[in-house]
Amino acid sequence: MIIDKFKLNGKVALVTGGARGLGRGIAQGLAEAGADIAVASRTVEEGKKAAEEMTALGRKALAVQADVSKLSEVYRLIDEVVNHFGRLDVLVNAAGFNIRKHFLDFTEEDYESLMAVQLRAVFFASQRAAKVMKEQGGGKIINIGSLTCVEFAGPNIALYGTAKSGVLGLTRGMAKDLAPYNINVNAIGPGWFKTKMTEKVFQDEANVQRMLSRLPLGRFGVPEDLAGAAVFLASSASDYITGQIIFVDGGWLIN
Ligand SMILES: NC(=O)c1ccc[n+]([C@@H]2O[C@H](COP(=O)([O-])OP(=O)(O)OC[C@H]3O[C@@H](n4cnc5c(N)ncnc54)[C@H](O)[C@@H]3O)[C@@H](O)[C@H]2O)c1
Numbered sequence: 001m002i003i004d005k006f007k008l009n010g011k012v013a014l015v016t017g018g019a020r021g022l023g024r025g026i027a028q029g030l031a032e033a034g035a036d037i038a039v040a041s042r043t044v045e046e047g048k049k050a051a052e053e054m055t056a057l058g059r060k061a062l063a064v065q066a067d068v069s070k071l072s073e074v075y076r077l078i079d080e081v082v083n084h085f086g087r088l089d090v091l092v093n094a095a096g097f098n099i100r101k102h103f104l105d106f107t108e109e110d111y112e113s114l115m116a117v118q119l120r121a122v123f124f125a126s127q128r129a130a131k132v133m134k135e136q137g138g139g140k141i142i143n144i145g146s147l148t149c150v151e152f153a154g155p156n157i158a159l160y161g162t163a164k165s166g167v168l169g170l171t172r173g174m175a176k177d178l179a180p181y182n183i184n185v186n187a188i189g190p191g192w193f194k195t196k197m198t199e200k201v202f203q204d205e206a207n208v209q210r211m212l213s214r215l216p217l218g219r220f221g222v223p224e225d226l227a228g229a230a231v232f233l234a235s236s237a238s239d240y241i242t243g244q245i246i247f248v249d250g251g252w253l254i255n
Contacts (some may be wrong), residue, residue: 005237009034013090013234014081016068016125019046020131021195022144023094026188026230027054033231035090038059038081042067048233060085068095068121069113078128090234091129092142093122093167098197100156110159118163121168126185130178138182140234143167145245146188147252168245175243184234184242191249193221216251 013030017023019041031037031054039054039061041047054061062084066077082088096118098111126141126217133139148161149168168187175185184236192211195204202208202220211216229246232238247253 002237006231006235007034008090008231008235010098011035011089011234012038012081012085012087013092014040014078014088014129015092016040016066016077016121017095017255018092019043019050019063021094021197022190022193022223022226023092024050025226026092026094026142029224029231030090030234031057031059031061031090032227032247033235034059035234036085038062038085040063040064040066040068040077040095043119068125069116071120071124074121074125075128078125078132082132087136088129088132088139089136090140090142091126092144092234093125094144095121096144096197097158098160100200101159102156103158106159106199114159115163118160119170121165122167126170126174130174130181130183133183134178134181137168139184141178141183141185142230142233143171143185143187145171145189146250147191147247148187149187149189150253152253167191169243172243179242184229184233184238186241186243187246188226188229188233189247189249191215191221191247191252193223193225194245195223213251214255216254219250221248221250 013035015027018027018039028113039050044065051063066073146164148164171187
């Protein structure tokens, strides 16, 4: 039955940045669909709170503290999850942040710190996870892209757009190389969601009204809006889809 293909019971999913914002909405969706969940977060408290909420759903849950800007912590994170659960079926790379500046003002330090989290961590967490998935006979990797992966550029986000365009290229490259191992790699492209990362954007009321007027579905996204796409891409319902990005953007890109 097709509905059974969406079920994630018996699967183990790791969501980086899973303690809050979009990653939290995705982790919740995967847990509701049956997966056991590892939540990676920068602070222990944040991760533990999220893990407790997953446990309340009847799932096994693990909170792992890791700063994914450091490669040693990226590797430790993957290893800790695999050691704890004995497997890893789904990796969602959702940790991220932004540095908003005019292109002329970005420093080398800005570049290194943003790329470390938004691109390098995605690359090497996926590589480490894919080695485990290959041994297991398959898996699913879901990257979080952005409108900036394609035809959108706002002011002061050249660095962010560089990283997110890289995430889409990485998604496609991994999809190709990992296909023989039954590992699907796709991305979700969220539109406008009010989170800690975007709170400044939402403080400008004129900008909020301008964005709203461009949104065909007439509202901003909430983290739960990503759960459907995430469960689909994590499940065997999407077994014949790889190297794609699904925009969950309220229709923004059709304008
Ligand atoms: N909010 C939006 O509108 C939007 C749109 C498109 C894409 N995104 C992307 O979605 C992802 C989640 O962002 P969000 O909006 O939920 O923001 P958020 O600030 O609410 O959450 C980001 C999460 O990433 C974690 N994180 C950041 N740096 C980290 C590090 N060095 N090590 C470990 N964890 C780290 C944070 O602790 C937090 O849990 C990001 O990749 C972001 O670029 C967000």
